[in-house]
Amino acid sequence: MKFSKLASGLKASEIREILKLTTQPEIISFAGGLPAPEFFPIEELKKVDVAVLEKDGRAAVQYSTTEGYLPLREKIAEHMKSSFGVDCTAEEIIITSGSQQGLSLLSQVFLDADDVVLVESPTYLGALNAFSLQGPKFIAVPTDEKGIIPEELDKILQEHGKNVRLMYVIPEFQNPTGITWPLERRKAFLKLVEQYDFPILEDDPYGELRYDGEKVPSLKSLDTKGQVIFLGSFSKIFLPGLRVAWMVADPVILDKVIKLKQAVDLQSSTFAQRQAYYYMTMYDIDAHVKNLVEVYGKRRTLMYNTMKEYFPKEVSFTYPEGGLFTWVTLPEGMDATEMMPKVLEKKVAYVPGGPFYPNGGHRNHFRLNYSNMPDDRIVEGVKRLAEVLKEEVAKLK
Amino acid sequence: MKFSKLASGLKASEIREILKLTTQPEIISFAGGLPAPEFFPIEELKKVDVAVLEKDGRAAVQYSTTEGYLPLREKIAEHMKSSFGVDCTAEEIIITSGSQQGLSLLSQVFLDADDVVLVESPTYLGALNAFSLQGPKFIAVPTDEKGIIPEELDKILQEHGKNVRLMYVIPEFQNPTGITWPLERRKAFLKLVEQYDFPILEDDPYGELRYDGEKVPSLKSLDTKGQVIFLGSFSKIFLPGLRVAWMVADPVILDKVIKLKQAVDLQSSTFAQRQAYYYMTMYDIDAHVKNLVEVYGKRRTLMYNTMKEYFPKEVSFTYPEGGLFTWVTLPEGMDATEMMPKVLEKKVAYVPGGPFYPNGGHRNHFRLNYSNMPDDRIVEGVKRLAEVLKEEVAKLK
Numbered sequence: 001m002k003f004s005k006l007a008s009g010l011k012a013s014e015i016r017e018i019l020k021l022t023t024q025p026e027i028i029s030f031a032g033g034l035p036a037p038e039f040f041p042i043e044e045l046k047k048v049d050v051a052v053l054e055k056d057g058r059a060a061v062q063y064s065t066t067e068g069y070l071p072l073r074e075k076i077a078e079h080m081k082s083s084f085g086v087d088c089t090a091e092e093i094i095i096t097s098g099s100q101q102g103l104s105l106l107s108q109v110f111l112d113a114d115d116v117v118l119v120e121s122p123t124y125l126g127a128l129n130a131f132s133l134q135g136p137k138f139i140a141v142p143t144d145e146k147g148i149i150p151e152e153l154d155k156i157l158q159e160h161g162k163n164v165r166l167m168y169v170i171p172e173f174q175n176p177t178g179i180t181w182p183l184e185r186r187k188a189f190l191k192l193v194e195q196y197d198f199p200i201l202e203d204d205p206y207g208e209l210r211y212d213g214e215k216v217p218s219l220k221s222l223d224t225k226g227q228v229i230f231l232g233s234f235s236k237i238f239l240p241g242l243r244v245a246w247m248v249a250d251p252v253i254l255d256k257v258i259k260l261k262q263a264v265d266l267q268s269s270t271f272a273q274r275q276a277y278y279y280m281t282m283y284d285i286d287a288h289v290k291n292l293v294e295v296y297g298k299r300r301t302l303m304y305n306t307m308k309e310y311f312p313k314e315v316s317f318t319y320p321e322g323g324l325f326t327w328v329t330l331p332e333g334m335d336a337t338e339m340m341p342k343v344l345e346k347k348v349a350y351v352p353g354g355p356f357y358p359n360g361g362h363r364n365h366f367r368l369n370y371s372n373m374p375d376d377r378i379v380e381g382v383k384r385l386a387e388v389l390k391e392e393v394a395k396l397k
Numbered sequence: 398m399k400f401s402k403l404a405s406g407l408k409a410s411e412i413r414e415i416l417k418l419t420t421q422p423e424i425i426s427f428a429g430g431l432p433a434p435e436f437f438p439i440e441e442l443k444k445v446d447v448a449v450l451e452k453d454g455r456a457a458v459q460y461s462t463t464e465g466y467l468p469l470r471e472k473i474a475e476h477m478k479s480s481f482g483v484d485c486t487a488e489e490i491i492i493t494s495g496s497q498q499g500l501s502l503l504s505q506v507f508l509d510a511d512d513v514v515l516v517e518s519p520t521y522l523g524a525l526n527a528f529s530l531q532g533p534k535f536i537a538v539p540t541d542e543k544g545i546i547p548e549e550l551d552k553i554l555q556e557h558g559k560n561v562r563l564m565y566v567i568p569e570f571q572n573p574t575g576i577t578w579p580l581e582r583r584k585a586f587l588k589l590v591e592q593y594d595f596p597i598l599e600d601d602p603y604g605e606l607r608y609d610g611e612k613v614p615s616l617k618s619l620d621t622k623g624q625v626i627f628l629g630s631f632s633k634i635f636l637p638g639l640r641v642a643w644m645v646a647d648p649v650i651l652d653k654v655i656k657l658k659q660a661v662d663l664q665s666s667t668f669a670q671r672q673a674y675y676y677m678t679m680y681d682i683d684a685h686v687k688n689l690v691e692v693y694g695k696r697r698t699l700m701y702n703t704m705k706e707y708f709p710k711e712v713s714f715t716y717p718e719g720g721l722f723t724w725v726t727l728p729e730g731m732d733a734t735e736m737m738p739k740v741l742e743k744k745v746a747y748v749p750g751g752p753f754y755p756n757g758g759h760r761n762h763f764r765l766n767y768s769n770m771p772d773d774r775i776v777e778g779v780k781r782l783a784e785v786l787k788e789e790v791a792k793l794k
Contacts, residue, residue: 004505032460037459057439097494104660104662109401199398241668263523266497268494269638269669
């Protein structure tokens, strides 16, 4: 039996294998990107489910359109205005089965083998997986603590700009680094890329989860050319298991995406789309987000302060203003993947940083998630991590 | 902005455009493939939704595994034995977002550009769309009223067998023809393909909807080599809008499919999978199917008898023993696509047959669906169709 080139290149995700190890309840896992289940609005969902079937009846479980449930797309258009400063209509929105599907659809719509994709370095592993299916070449744009460095991007564009087919960025609470681009960076970025006609994919699943600092306008809200494609999601602000997310794009792009989605899975769940819609109609999703912000913000601060107190001074880490992750940098020469068994022995888990770099290397980092652990386990887990780090740093001397 | 080769080749589905026209309530539509909503178990679903949240709580809406909810896969393994005669375990099953996703995943796993795919002629349009994304060459295997003709397949295999990368078949109540392969055809088929190592994709969304005649063993149940991949679905026997279907395949194949699905959409809806599982646990799905069989069988018979009474004798059509469709053949020279406006003028709709043929031609067919219209509209719709047919046939003379 012969597999396709694509299938022959598929490898097990390192994260996936690690997450399997970390599902035992005794492990303090900072590895996943899971929202905290204790804040899922379960009681509200029970009422939502009844409303969906009482009000929409059989239409709620019948086949429906590929682009998605119109009233939900209209609600999302309002939400794009109030939460992301983006003026758009339902016609510019398609519902996807999670943002991961948005990534894979756009990968298929824009990329052929050996095409050039620009990404932050590091960047979201799941996006690299989706793009990799088409076999492109990744060029990693260097970043600092404020995101992509305009001068570095400029150099890359001078050399490769004409061949770039897609650029993927997470300007808000980036996965994996937790970094946010300040406004001046965003403006400088757009000024550079506007000279080219490749699409910018702005992935923003965490944008509403800001714990401090000023809200910064999304790239999509600053885009005057229709060059930015925006991915938003209910996974982090409502419920990940429904698999309801959305894409905002120029209608010419959306037309391709809709036709592709029809061949790929016909449509996303009719029922789940209405669960999201009725939740937004019956309850105040912004108030729910506000509660999440309060809890996650405390956890973020607790993890940061505990790391500051216990981690050896040779180890640095980011201070995320929002989102789910902080990014830890070990001294050069240390390897977070090799350190994993020692960490797991202490019943703690993280995600090693290597796989977040499209072209390898950079193994002296790991990602920590703070949204999914209660306070006492955050403190205990960070202390255990600190023990391993101290031992390992000592070996370097 | 440059699109990929794949995106440049995307065209609007003819069916999709037609279905848009036929959503007005005054149209008697035989065009879709919709199950009858009046038999959706809505009251049961209300109880199921409560049970999902009461019993599984937050896990029912959290992220979960790519392969799908284990208890559901175990239930499906039992169902595969009782309904399709297939011995398999949960480890051989992945949950997909509808069978359409199964088709597109397998397309990516097996096909590169210009690879050879064997299909029935005609065959399911949605499968052609999914395979077409990889740019393969289709070879249409001639069929008669008993399905694929072994002698014709033999000839094709002699010439192309070594280059075939995938064969797609619907042996049970085929879409679009309604034809079922008898046992001896299935055996002859397997004897031929067993000499090669390409996978056979058996798509069986309607297999449980048999109205008369003897149940025939599925290809998967007769397969001793692990060559057959089976696609089953809840869309026609439970609820299409949940988008829950399954694939049964050899673990080597499934491993590729799981890794690909992770990059494509991470997982299918956690909640919808549990809706299907709890429905199967709390209610008797076979009893529900039995009710559907009774109603759809009557509609099938009514449509067939009405066509027999009113259609001009130059027009022929199939007698489906199950499933959702009958296939109408017009005299050579007639064109069902060109006839569409006249039919729509009479407020009736069908799907023209041309798009079901991978390599074009064969425009003198159309597909009728009988599951989604009540008795009186079936009779009225067929009569109106008959009027157009008589006029058009008369023109040929």
